[in-house]
Amino acid sequence: MSTSNEVTGADSAPDDPGAEEPAAGSSARAANESASEAATGAPSGTTAVPDQATAPDTPPRDVSDGRPETSYDAHFRVWRGDPEGGRLEDFTVEVNEGEVVLDIIHRLQATQAGDLAVRWNCKAGKCGSCSAEINGRPRLLCMTRMSTFERADVVTVTPLRAFPVVRDLVTDVSYNYTKAREIPSFVPPAELAPGEYRMQQEDVERSQEFRKCIECFLCQDTCHVVRDHEENKQSFAGPRFLMRQAELDMHPLDAAEEQGLDRKTSAQEEHGLGYCNITKCCTEVCPEGIRITDNALIPMKERVADRKYDPLVWLGNKIRRRS
Amino acid sequence: MTQVERQQWDVVIVGAGGAGLRAAIEAREQGMRTAVICKSLFGKAHTVMAEGGIAASMGNVNEGDNWKVHFRDTMRGGKFLNHWRMAELHAKEAPDRVWELETWGALFDRTKEGKISQRNFGGHEYPRLAHVGDRTGLELIRTLQQKVVSLQQEDHQETGDHEARLKVFQECTVTRVLKDGDEVSGTFCYERESGRFFVLEAPSVVLATGGIGKSFKVTSNSWEYTGDGHALALLAGAPLVNMEFVQFHPTGMVWPPSVKGILVTESVRGDGGVLRNSEDKRFMFDYVPAVFKEQYAESEQEADGWYDDPEKHRRPPELLPRDEVARAINSEVKAGRGTPHGGVYLDVSSRMSAEVIKRRLPSMHHQFIELADVDITAQPMEVGPTCHYVMGGVDVDPDTGAATGVPGLFAAGEVSGGMHGSNRLGGNSLSDLLVFGRRAGLYAAERAAARGAEERPAVDETQLAEAVAEALRPFDPTAEAEAGEAGEAGEAGDDKPAENPYTVHQQLQRTMNDLVGIIRREEEMAGALERLAELRARAARAGVEGHRQFNPGWHLALDLRNMLLVSECVARAALNRTESRGGHTRDDHPEMVREWRRANLVCSLTERAEVGTGERATKGDTTPGRITLRRREVSPIRPDLLELFEKEELIKYLTDEELTTE
Numbered sequence: 005m006s007t008s009n010e011v012t013g014a015d016s017a018p019d020d021p022g023a024e025e026p027a028a029g030s031s032a033r034a035a036n037e038s039a040s041e042a043a044t045g046a047p048s049g050t051t052a053v054p055d056q057a058t059a060p061d062t063p064p065r066d067v068s069d070g071r072p073e074t075s076y077d078a079h080f081r082v083w084r085g086d087p088e089g090g091r092l093e094d095f096t097v098e099v100n101e102g103e104v105v106l107d108i109i110h111r112l113q114a115t116q117a118g119d120l121a122v123r124w125n126c127k128a129g130k131c132g133s134c135s136a137e138i139n140g141r142p143r144l145l146c147m148t149r150m151s152t153f154e155r156a157d158v159v160t161v162t163p164l165r166a167f168p169v170v171r172d173l174v175t176d177v178s179y180n181y182t183k184a185r186e187i188p189s190f191v192p193p194a195e196l197a198p199g200e201y202r203m204q205q206e207d208v209e210r211s212q213e214f215r216k217c218i219e220c221f222l223c224q225d226t227c228h229v230v231r232d233h234e235e236n237k238q239s240f241a242g243p244r245f246l247m248r249q250a251e252l253d254m255h256p257l258d259a260a261e262e263q264g265l266d267r268k269t270s271a272q273e274e275h276g277l278g279y280c281n282i283t284k285c286c287t288e289v290c291p292e293g294i295r296i297t298d299n300a301l302i303p304m305k306e307r308v309a310d311r312k313y314d315p316l317v318w319l320g321n322k323i324r325r326r327s
Numbered sequence: 328m329t330q331v332e333r334q335q336w337d338v339v340i341v342g343a344g345g346a347g348l349r350a351a352i353e354a355r356e357q358g359m360r361t362a363v364i365c366k367s368l369f370g371k372a373h374t375v376m377a378e379g380g381i382a383a384s385m386g387n388v389n390e391g392d393n394w395k396v397h398f399r400d401t402m403r404g405g406k407f408l409n410h411w412r413m414a415e416l417h418a419k420e421a422p423d424r425v426w427e428l429e430t431w432g433a434l435f436d437r438t439k440e441g442k443i444s445q446r447n448f449g450g451h452e453y454p455r456l457a458h459v460g461d462r463t464g465l466e467l468i469r470t471l472q473q474k475v476v477s478l479q480q481e482d483h484q485e486t487g488d489h490e491a492r493l494k495v496f497q498e499c500t501v502t503r504v505l506k507d508g509d510e511v512s513g514t515f516c517y518e519r520e521s522g523r524f525f526v527l528e529a530p531s532v533v534l535a536t537g538g539i540g541k542s543f544k545v546t547s548n549s550w551e552y553t554g555d556g557h558a559l560a561l562l563a564g565a566p567l568v569n570m571e572f573v574q575f576h577p578t579g580m581v582w583p584p585s586v587k588g589i590l591v592t593e594s595v596r597g598d599g600g601v602l603r604n605s606e607d608k609r610f611m612f613d614y615v616p617a618v619f620k621e622q623y624a625e626s627e628q629e630a631d632g633w634y635d636d637p638e639k640h641r642r643p644p645e646l647l648p649r650d651e652v653a654r655a656i657n658s659e660v661k662a663g664r665g666t667p668h669g670g671v672y673l674d675v676s677s678r679m680s681a682e683v684i685k686r687r688l689p690s691m692h693h694q695f696i697e698l699a700d701v702d703i704t705a706q707p708m709e710v711g712p713t714c715h716y717v718m719g720g721v722d723v724d725p726d727t728g729a730a731t732g733v734p735g736l737f738a739a740g741e742v743s744g745g746m747h748g749s750n751r752l753g754g755n756s757l758s759d760l761l762v763f764g765r766r767a768g769l770y771a772a773e774r775a776a777a778r779g780a781e782e783r784p785a786v787d788e789t790q791l792a793e794a795v796a797e798a799l800r801p802f803d804p805t806a807e808a809e810a811g812e813a814g815e816a817g818e819a820g821d822d823k824p825a826e827n828p829y830t831v832h833q834q835l836q837r838t839m840n841d842l843v844g845i846i847r848r849e850e851e852m853a854g855a856l857e858r859l860a861e862l863r864a865r866a867a868r869a870g871v872e873g874h875r876q877f878n879p880g881w882h883l884a885l886d887l888r889n890m891l892l893v894s895e896c897v898a899r900a901a902l903n904r905t906e907s908r909g910g911h912t913r914d915d916h917p918e919m920v921r922e923w924r925r926a927n928l929v930c931s932l933t934e935r936a937e938v939g940t941g942e943r944a945t946k947g948d949t950t951p952g953r954i955t956l957r958r959r960e961v962s963p964i965r966p967d968l969l970e971l972f973e974k975e976e977l978i979k980y981l982t983d984e985e986l987t988t989e
Contacts, residue, residue, distance in 0.1 A: 113880070129693070189474075199423075212434050
């Protein structure tokens, strides 16, 4: 995995996740603050005023282009390269009111870098394709509004660090698809025909929370178990797929146990649940706000612990294995 | 000649959304080795964007529901232009397709009895949409994806190879369906990541590529919706039907500009949301058309009573079919009663508690907070029409999904035409994907099984060479354009510079949006056809920088061919149909005309553009020619299905002649 490490090691971009993470919460708050400003009707917040005074002078643009005051030129640094290596490239690019980082990347494609590679799809935060790192923080490009930055900020966009680079902002996320295949699937209850399933809303809600996952793999990218330890990928499914096991385990009608499959033990012994030391980084980056650690991983860990130290379970396991 | 890797499969499925994955599951379960090829990553298809639900008359919330009621609603929604057989199969099979999802692990919202909950939606007489909050499409795609994985796990256990019988080629694009004589022999594809070409040989190819929205400027559709399957079918010699019918969803976001067009689910209205203009008036009461007068409320009081007691009240007019609501919003804005950003208000904040809104419409709440700084529990949303869905598509056999005229080619889902007539009801798309995805997979498998290994159609070398040349043209566009455009635009020999594909695309989107959009006029559409011809000439010169590794400029340059072909179909058919019906509204022909209900407009490609005919086999000359349009009479609705309607209602749609020949 030397290639993806080079990505962030290549430059002095603010790419230290350790340093970024505490700041992330406050930048989100700042985002909300600027959001409420806009909602109160001030054209684009008070911070914009000094910028506007200087903006026409700095960029070499035609001042008579009739751009509204909410439009400005931003300084972007975008990582460009391939598995052989690459670098951060500087761009000056127009930003308009209400835009998100993905809009700016698209503008770069259309006007300055036609072959700039980026994955995207729905542009509405529903498909989880446009994952990347913005100023060192794993985020969806389509859900990161430009208004969360000051006009003078340099916005640095780099590919997901935990996965090998394919080109520019596109990484090879096949690790995730490999892990998905290793998780035993839902086992339908043998005695129920289609249409006979009965479940109460409160019983499906726990698993439903995890099924909100859009598979953006930001949690996989940020999880320190693999982010800086390529060697752990073999034995660690990552938060997304440990959560998938919790989802199936909490499914009211999953019949895995009838087939002798204990999902908790499997998560612990085969998929690396034990590596997780509940730092909650995954929960922090989840664009769907799923409480991965609290609601999926910790309960799984607790049940694994219960099972391990419950003498009856222990005895049961011994007997069942013998048969 | 370029060496191109070839693989042999039984069934190839183009597209991995709801229809494609359902088809793949079926073909694999029939024992066929099945390849799925999709432009995005596995699990990202546009189906994830579907919000409201899957329509299926399970009768879990109102026992009065059954397939006949669903059939009736579907036909009404489509203004009786639907292929009645597709509407019948759809209504009958939808419940089984939904229940089956539960056995694969889907978790729908529940009723108090623990059954699958069902919600109200525009045009549906009873609460009918199985749903998961407002993220039903995600649940559908994930369930199908996980079912695919579970089949792969079975194969792995048996053969040691996950992909022995079912493989997903993700981030790959098909640019040609290859043929051996009349019948399908496979697909020509490139891998987006490496730019590498390859061929999947198969006697059955299922198109499940979705829609065409990316030809329009304001759309709820993702980048994948470039009409690939529509164009592939045309290029392979299969006709398209009903292309004039494009659905503009009434409620897309209108602000900020960068998110203009993103969908605001119809569930907002199904759950009680109301539309108001800048004068705070619930204007939909003024827009109930004559054909629907009996079914919709006339006062706010009556409309509000319906949510709790639907037996004694008529439905709120906010729940009219989408075409009606979209036109109404358009009229209000035009009349100067729009919001500051050119939409109307859609309000749930005054109708439900914040807690209920967050539970029932979580992604809408999230979407507006994140993208527009609007808290929908406290403020109304601003919404306006957005290009959402194409009713038209590949002309197929209703039972099997087989494309007309090209043995071995099948189509299912949005890329196929007929099922929804002139307008699709909300919720009928997800069920369409499952019902007809399964059918196409089944019959594609049947066809493949009938062909032994020795009698498989062969890949034609000339076609292959042409497909390679066509795909490489954007890297050297001007050299090829002279040969390719000579007959097309009469500008042979002009030393014109290469075109930026992004610029051509933007102009195409503007042309379609402004001239063949929600309200249409003859002169504008004629103008659009001229501009499309110019754009086609320019697209042939689309050039790109860089190389073939994950090069979005190149991908777009290739997609332009498809968008231009499909746009021409839409414009040509829309110009021809001199009436207004469903997703086709003519300012100069505002009335629905009963005689027109008997006509399908069928688009096919003019002869000379076909590949491999040998006629114009010069390097790279595969520029699509113009579209030929013909009128075809629809097949008469089966009498027992007609009997499901009151005579008074049929009179509004059917000609006297049709009514008397019963």
